[in-house]
Amino acid sequence: MSRLWRGGYLGLIYLFFYLPIAILIVFSFNDSKYRLTWQGFSWRWYEALFSNEELLQVALNSVTLAFISATLATLMGTLAAVVLYRYRFFGKRLLHGLLYIVIMSPDIVMGISLLILFVSLNMPLGFWTLLLAHVTFCLPFVVVTVYGRLSGFDESMVEAARDLGAGEWLTFRKILLPLLMPAVIAGWLLSFTLSMDDVIISFFVTGPEFEILPLKIYSMVRVGVKPEVNALCTLMFGLTLILILIAHLLLKEKKA
Amino acid sequence: MGETLLSIQGLSKAFGDCRVLDAVDIDVASGEFLTLLGPSGCGKTTLLRLIAGLEAPSAGSITLADEDLVRIPAERRPVNTVFQSYALFPHLTVFDNVAFGPHLHGVRGDELRQAVAEALATVGLAEFANRKPAQLSGGQQQRVAIARAVVNKPRVLLLDEPLSALDYKLRKRMQVELKQLQRRLGITFIFVTHDQEEALSMSDRVAVMNEGRIEQLDTPRRIYEEPASVFVARFVGETNLLPATVKGRDEGGLLLEVEGIELKVRPPRFDPDDKVHVMLRPEDLDVWSREELERHPELKARAIAARVEEVIYKGSTVDLLVRLSGGDRVAASAFFDEEDPTLDYKRDEEVFVTWPKDWEVLLPWDSGGAGAG
DSSP states (O other): OOOOHHHHHHHHHHHHHHHHHHHHHHHHHHSSSSSSSOBBOOHHHHHHHHOOOOHHHHHHHHHHHHHHHHHHHHHHHHHHHHHHHHHHTHHHHHHHHHHHHHHOOOHHHHHHHHEEEEEEEOOOSSSHHHHHHHHHHHHHHHHHHHHHTTTTHHHHHHHHHHHHHHHHHHHIIIHHHHHHHHHHHHHHHHHHHHTTTTHHHHHHOOOTOOOOOHHHHHHHHOOOOOHHHHHHHHHHHHHHHHHHHHHHHHHHHHHH | OOEEEEEEEEEEETTTEEEEEEEEEEETTTTOOOEEEEESSHHHHHHHHHHSSSSOSSEEEETTTTTTTTSSSSGGGGEEOOTTTTTOTTTSSSHHHHHHHHHHHHHHHHHHHHHHHHHHHHOOOGGGGTTOGGSSSSHHHHHHHHHHHHHTTTTTTEETTTTSSSSHHHHHHHHHHHHHHHHTTTTTEEEEOOOOHHHHHHHHHEEEEETEEEEEEHHHHHHHOOSSSSSHHHHEEEEEEEEEEEEETTTTTEEEETTEEEEEOOOOOOOOOOOEEEEEEEGOOOOEEEHHHHHHGGGGGEEEEEEEEEEEOOOSEEEEEEEEETEEEEEEEEBBBBTTTSSOTTTTOOEEEEOTOOOOEEEEEEEGOOOOO
């Protein structure tokens, strides 16, 4: 009896989590333009999507932006985490604390402050301002992820590497980096998804010549949810799922 | 003992206001097994880390075969460390762990494989080369850590409490194995421990450390039999310390008053009216019943009256806790031998305590050192 109850409870939680996504996916195959009723299976919205050159360009923009900002944030964040872990220097605790402020501060505050910064620096709003903004808000997540793994390390491992003859760079490359790889990958994936679906900060720092997907979808939805958007979101969901599976397989392989 | 290999002069280390190491001098001979012994916080691990180069000294010098070590970074010093936590690299196999050092020094191919195989064979782990550290037991990980260090043929091997994580039996076995390994390889070992038994049984010399200074640097036998201070006496082995006062001196030595009896002792390094400690090991004390004492009249003048408080049967010995008439409590170990095959003591029995003439050790008074150890 209690097993049944537990199963039902779990089912409700899964339903709560995934029903909206399931509905979205189902309706992306719905052969109906406006009505929220099932009219039969169809690929027509995917066909419409792939013939919409403008939307595809915007999607490509978003993936490019997410890829570059995730990569930059991961590089900088990993190094920052190693620095925070390995060295003692003036202002270290302040820097560590400030990371959490960046994570905690409301998107709208960050969006406006970045906008003011870029405008006062006379930077044209567009790709570069978006990239800077995305790297900024992804960076602390990478640092926290990587630092979390580092702080579980046996500190004498680094000392053992030095003792055996490895300088700073070799210690990093041969000992720290391989052990950190799962956290680095996780940090990159987290950054990629954060960048892919950011609306608020991007809204403030974007320019007319470089459109990105979340903002495009947002503007499309304002005149009604088109089934094309359902198809687009389904594809994005699929992409995320594949990325997570890849990461999962990579991490599993490392363990064995 | 060979010539001096490692020379440490006036070495000090302070972390902020905290002085961890205070002007330490040690000369370590080539091929020697030296142990740094002391309670936690005495500076022994800091001294080891200074030699390894993992810390920089505040003052003083470390020279290895006439070469100034302080200026050489840790990664280029010809010394290697076995860490307390072993610090094996979990993502590398046992082979790659051991190969790490030689590979960094440019050893490749067959030469590398042979060096690693040799080191693993030395510690008896030849068939474990392809395992990961997590797949080994604690004792095996310990051996990998030793192999990873000795494969580099260091001039000095530093061992930071390497046996403390092992269980009692394995620790005993590894003590013997380490000692044999050291003899076979002829490498100078500097071994850190807080276990006095380990220190005495393995070392050529022991440096007993306390609060950043070396209290005594000597052979295990002299550390045990002739401790230089109350601290050393109390830290190494079971100890009875009796307060005593110097009554006077003549050409033959000192006249001492201890526990109500007068005693003539040899070493004339104290002055009249000095307070001193008389140190006696439990196995030095003889405990007599009244009838036994009657049969040995020559002992009467030296015997201290006492009462048995506790009798602890230990198999090879019987340990007694005895309250002296003056109020101090001492521990005495009695062995079964032809003189006394029964060792039949009872609680509250009236007894007399003596010790062989000149077996006592006089130590300068230390207010923290009163009472039984």
